[in-house]
Amino acid sequence: MSELPNRQEDLSLDTFVRGLWRENPIFVTVLGMCPTLAVTNSAINAIAMGLATTLVLAGSGVLVSLLRNWIPKQVRIASYIVIIATFVTMVDYGIQAISLDLYAALGAFIQLIVVNCIILGRAEAYAAKQRVLPTLVNSLGTGLGFTIALLSLGVVREILGNGTLFGLHLFGPGFQPWLVMVLPPGGFFVLAIWLLLFNWIRQRSERRLSESTEVAANAR
Amino acid sequence: MHAEPLTTIFLNAAIVNNFVLAMFLGICPFLGVSAKKESAWNMGLAVIFVLLVSSAAAYGIDRLLVTLELEFLRLICYIAIIASAVQLVEMFIKRFSPALFRSLGIYLPLITTNCAVLGVALFQTSREYDFVQSLVFALGAGVGFTLALMLMAGLRERLALARVPNLTQGTALTLMLAGLLSLAFMGFAGIGGSHG
Numbered sequence: 001m002s003e004l005p006n007r008q009e010d011l012s013l014d015t016f017v018r019g020l021w022r023e024n025p026i027f028v029t030v031l032g033m034c035p036t037l038a039v040t041n042s043a044i045n046a047i048a049m050g051l052a053t054t055l056v057l058a059g060s061g062v063l064v065s066l067l068r069n070w071i072p073k074q075v076r077i078a079s080y081i082v083i084i085a086t087f088v089t090m091v092d093y094g095i096q097a098i099s100l101d102l103y104a105a106l107g108a109f110i111q112l113i114v115v116n117c118i119i120l121g122r123a124e125a126y127a128a129k130q131r132v133l134p135t136l137v138n139s140l141g142t143g144l145g146f147t148i149a150l151l152s153l154g155v156v157r158e159i160l161g162n163g164t165l166f167g168l169h170l171f172g173p174g175f176q177p178w179l180v181m182v183l184p185p186g187g188f189f190v191l192a193i194w195l196l197l198f199n200w201i202r203q204r205s206e207r208r209l210s211e212s213t214e215v216a217a218n219a220r
Numbered sequence: 221m222h223a224e225p226l227t228t229i230f231l232n233a234a235i236v237n238n239f240v241l242a243m244f245l246g247i248c249p250f251l252g253v254s255a256k257k258e259s260a261w262n263m264g265l266a267v268i269f270v271l272l273v274s275s276a277a278a279y280g281i282d283r284l285l286v287t288l289e290l291e292f293l294r295l296i297c298y299i300a301i302i303a304s305a306v307q308l309v310e311m312f313i314k315r316f317s318p319a320l321f322r323s324l325g326i327y328l329p330l331i332t333t334n335c336a337v338l339g340v341a342l343f344q345t346s347r348e349y350d351f352v353q354s355l356v357f358a359l360g361a362g363v364g365f366t367l368a369l370m371l372m373a374g375l376r377e378r379l380a381l382a383r384v385p386n387l388t389q390g391t392a393l394t395l396m397l398a399g400l401l402s403l404a405f406m407g408f409a410g411i412g413g414s415h416g
Contacts (some may be wrong), residue, residue, distance in 0.1 A: 030391050033247035034335040078303065085296040093292070108342045111295055117248060122271050137366040183406060188399030195392040201388065 011134050025118045026149035026191075026197045032118040035109050036150060037187035041094030043166050046154030048102050049109065050147025052091050054140065056113050057122060059087040061139035064127040071128075080123040081114070088114045118146060148195075156190050157181045228354045229349070233360030236409060239336050239369035241402040246336035250369060251394055253327050254381075260373035262320055263327060264366025266309055268359065270331050271340055273305040274298075275358035278341035279351055298341045299332075304349055306332045336365055 010180045025031050032053075039049045060083050064071075071079045096103045103110070113119070122142055127135045160191055161181030163171045180186050239245045246267070253263045281297050310328055314321045321328070331337060340361050344354040375397050384393060 030251070032245050033251065037247065038244035074235050081303070082296060085299050089295050091290060092295070093398050101324065108339060108346065111342055112245075112335050112338060114295060114299055115335050115338050119334055120333060129247075180403070184244065185399045185402040185406065187244065188395045188402055192392045192395035195395065196387060199390075201264075213353065 011137060015057070015134050015137045016141035017060070019122065019138060019145040020144070020148065021145070021209045023147045024149060025142055028197060030195075031121060032116045032146065034112065035116060037184075037191060039106055040150055040153040040157055040190075041110050041161070041182040042105075042158045042164075043151060045102075046148065046150040048095070049106060049141070050150045052095065052106075053113055053116060053146055054143025055091055055147075056087045057119055057139040057143045058136060060084045060119060060139060061122055061135045062073060062132055063087075064123045064136040065130060069129050071110040076128065077120075077124070078114040080120060080128075084119055084123070085114050114211075115213060118142065152194060153187070153190050158184050161186055182207055196212065223251055224353070226308065226353065229353055229356050230360040230363075233357050234364035234367065235405070238364045238405050239268050239339065239361045241398065241405045243339070245339040246334050246365055249327055249330065249334055250365075250372065250398070251391065253324075254369050254372040254394070255376055256322075257373040259323050260369040261366070262324060264362070266313065266328065266363055267331060267334065267336065267364030269308050269363040270302070270305050270334075270337055271358040272355060273308065274302045274337055275340055275344060275354050276351075277301045277305065279354045280343065282345050294345070298338060302337050302341070303332050305337075310377060319327065335359060355395055368401065371396065375401075 019025070022028065026033075026036055035049055035053070040046045060080070063083050064080055065158075067079075070187070088111060091113070095110060122139060126138055130138070155165065158166075159170060160178045161183075163169060164177040165178050181190065223237055225386055233239065240247065240250050249263060249267075253261050255416070278298050278301055281301060282294065285294055285297065306329060310321075311329070313328070340358050344357055348355055372394075376394065379393070379397070388396075
């Protein structure tokens with residue numbers, strides 16, 4: 001396989017971990033909002049959606065990376081879309097075969113994975129330039145980051161809005177569910193609160209960093 | 221489902237099950253282009269146009285695929301149709317209004333990956349709308365999208381003058397507003413029956 005001159009990334013732990021935290025698709029780059037908000041009204045839906053997206057990410061990433069020297073630059077976006085749509089169709093039929101209940105719960109949002117910006121973004125920004133193995137690892141990392149983000153929304157919304165977690169009742173019969181949380185507005189609110197939390201953590205660590213450099217400068 | 225009156229379809233798509241605030245379709249441009257009322261309005265018009273073109277084309281393609289028994293190619297065909305419709309709109313706008321073309325910027329080609337457009341094509345198929353119903357559904361979805369975008373832009377223009385804590389600036393605040401709007405739209409639930 002021919003080597004591109006630069007920007008080839010060596011496989012490292014960072015290839016995987018980056019997608020989990022520093023480049024988390026939801027909390028940091030705010031991509032792929034539609035499925036994030038729509039299917040996270042329960043934890044199990046969130047996991048299923050996350051896994052389906054991860055599969056498509058990994059599959060299309062590997063194929064794009066394999067074909068990266070053959071796809072002409074002018075039609076690359078169209079080619080990526082066709083590759084992604086192929087994998088989404090596979091996942092769509094797969095879920096339909098495995099669990100019809102899940103398929104009904106996720107609805108059109110499985111097919112809408114095609115237009116998830118995360119996948120096209122990864123294909124364009126990473127898979128098109130890198131070798132197969134790093135691409136696979138990076139896609140899995142990004143997918144896992146996406147799944148964790150979806151799960152963190154799904155868990156909060158399911159506990160508050162339904163009093164259950166993975167379908168198990170957590171509270172006694174006296175629990176009054178906070179219904180709004182499983183309805184559409186809850187999705188916006190919970191995501192906003194998570195983003196606030198992330199901003200706060202990031203700002204605090206930045207402030208600490210600048211303070212410590214100041215102290216070091218003063219000491220000198 | 222076939223007997224559903226056109227007004228019900230329209231109201232359902234535009235207000236009761238608003239595409240942005242109740243179905244979460246088209247969130248990216250909703251968060252991205254809603255800072256100014258003017259660009260929100262133009263974006264809304266462009267999306268309505270793309271929706272109508274792609275909905276009509278998707279209806280035709282679906283008939284063709286069903287007769288050929290190639291339904292598994294539906295997704296790929298729809299995406300191709302939407303991409304061409306967006307290209308068409310792009311050329312149209314570039315030719316007749318270069319200023320508008322510049323103000324929409326990257327968000328114009330990104331209509332291709334607007335879930336609302338693919339969502340309309342997929343929903344009209346799964347709900348088995350006929351041709352006229354599909355067009356009305358697409359129009360309703362587009363009007364609903366524009367409405368949500370305009371409401372958001374109006375709120376955000378006011379908000380730009382307000383002092384908010386540093387931490388909440390940006391996406392978090394926009395999401396809070398979207399949540400409040402969505403709460404308000406929930407008040408319409410029940411008008412004209414719902415299927416989500």
